[in-house]
Amino acid sequence: AKEGGRNSFQFYNDSFFEKVQRRVTLEQELRQALPRGELSLVYQPTVCLRHGNVTGIEALLRWQGPDGSLRSPVEFIPIAEDSGEILAIGRWVLAEACRQAGAWHEAGLQFGRIAVNVSAVQLRDPQFADDVLAICQRYRWPTDRLELELTESALMRDTEVLRRAFDLFAANGITLAVDDFGTGFSNLAYLHRFPVRHLKIDRSFVQQLSGDGERMRGLTQAVVTLGHALGMAVVAEGVETEITLDLLRQQGCDEAQGYLFTRPLAPEQLETWLRVQPG
Numbered sequence: 001a002k003e004g005g006r007n008s009f010q011f012y013n014d015s016f017f018e019k020v021q022r023r024v025t026l027e028q029e030l031r032q033a034l035p036r037g038e039l040s041l042v043y044q045p046t047v048c049l050r051h052g053n054v055t056g057i058e059a060l061l062r063w064q065g066p067d068g069s070l071r072s073p074v075e076f077i078p079i080a081e082d083s084g085e086i087l088a089i090g091r092w093v094l095a096e097a098c099r100q101a102g103a104w105h106e107a108g109l110q111f112g113r114i115a116v117n118v119s120a121v122q123l124r125d126p127q128f129a130d131d132v133l134a135i136c137q138r139y140r141w142p143t144d145r146l147e148l149e150l151t152e153s154a155l156m157r158d159t160e161v162l163r164r165a166f167d168l169f170a171a172n173g174i175t176l177a178v179d180d181f182g183t184g185f186s187n188l189a190y191l192h193r194f195p196v197r198h199l200k201i202d203r204s205f206v207q208q209l210s211g212d213g214e215r216m217r218g219l220t221q222a223v224v225t226l227g228h229a230l231g232m233a234v235v236a237e238g239v240e241t242e243i244t245l246d247l248l249r250q251q252g253c254d255e256a257q258g259y260l261f262t263r264p265l266a267p268e269q270l271e272t273w274l275r276v277q278p279g
């Protein structure tokens with residue numbers, strides 16, 4: 001950028017400085033988020049397309065920053081991954097989700113599995129699998145009712161650490177879901193290498209279903225067919241309309257999740273929602 005002269009350097013410098021500054025601030029605040037109790041979980045159910053019953057509940061992380069603003073996980077998870085803070089945050093998420101699930105179970109609510117999002121960084125941590133089992137034990141949550149949601153990229157590398165973790169999960173009945181399925185598509189070999197129970201079709205595909213997108217219909221149908229051929233159940237995320245739901249049902253999709261049923265809810269609200277569900 002030498003030939004750009006003083007002005008372009010100045011321009012670059014300003015925006016870059018602002019970005020770095022915001023990033024550093026976020027990183028510092030994020031380190032305080034756990035001890036300050038600024039993190040919480042909201043919960044969104046998945047529903048069976050054949051019988052209408054609740055098959056599971058996904059825990060989703062929320063962060064109310066020191067200024068009171070609610071921050072999106074899309075924004076802060078990548079920062080937590082870079083700084084390593086995701087390891088402590090991820091353990092907290094698992095513990096809190098298992099604790100809450102146990103409390104709901106105690107209260108007589110039926111909801112199937114509890115699902116927790118797991119970052120690729122957590123999965124690479126050699127301690128991770130043992131931590132998961134220890135957390136289930138601490139909250140006396142049955143391991144066969146815990147599902148870990150992983151992205152395709154987390155499953156691309158077949159390492160010793162990953163192998164051992166998946167062996168431990170399989171031995172304890174902890175299931176895996178591939179999240180955002182369809183956005184990575186580069187290599188499907190991992191799908192039968194690892195014990196994946198659920199494929200979650202990314203909502204970017206699901207939400208184009210009801211338009212005149214013939215190609216999108218072909219795509220979701222292909223995912224359903226592929227999933228079933230591999231012995232997996234297929235879950236559609238981001239279902240917002242009855243039209244989309246009907247199309248997914250016609251395509252043989254097994255479960256759905258989205259605003260049509262409910263937005264992610266705080267624990268007390270989800271409890272109320274669960275109480276009015278059939279069977």
Ligand code: C2E
Nearest residue numbers: 060061073074077093117118119238239240257258259264
């Ligand atoms: P995700 O796992 O794909 O979660 C689904 C996202 O879609 C959630 O966004 C949810 O609120 C949103 N959603 C659900 N139904 C609908 C719908 O009908 N329409 C639309 N437009 N959106 C819907 P959220 O809660 O902002 O989370 C975003 C992403 O952040 C998650 O995507 C996940 O990748 C990540 N994330 C959330 N919590 C955690 C966590 O505890 N750990 C990790 N590592 N990642 C997390």
Ligand code: CA
Nearest residue numbers: 058117149179
């Ligand atoms: Ca997820």
Ligand code: CA
Nearest residue numbers: 179180200237
């Ligand atoms: Ca997803």
Ligand code: CA
Nearest residue numbers: 179180202203
């Ligand atoms: Ca997503």
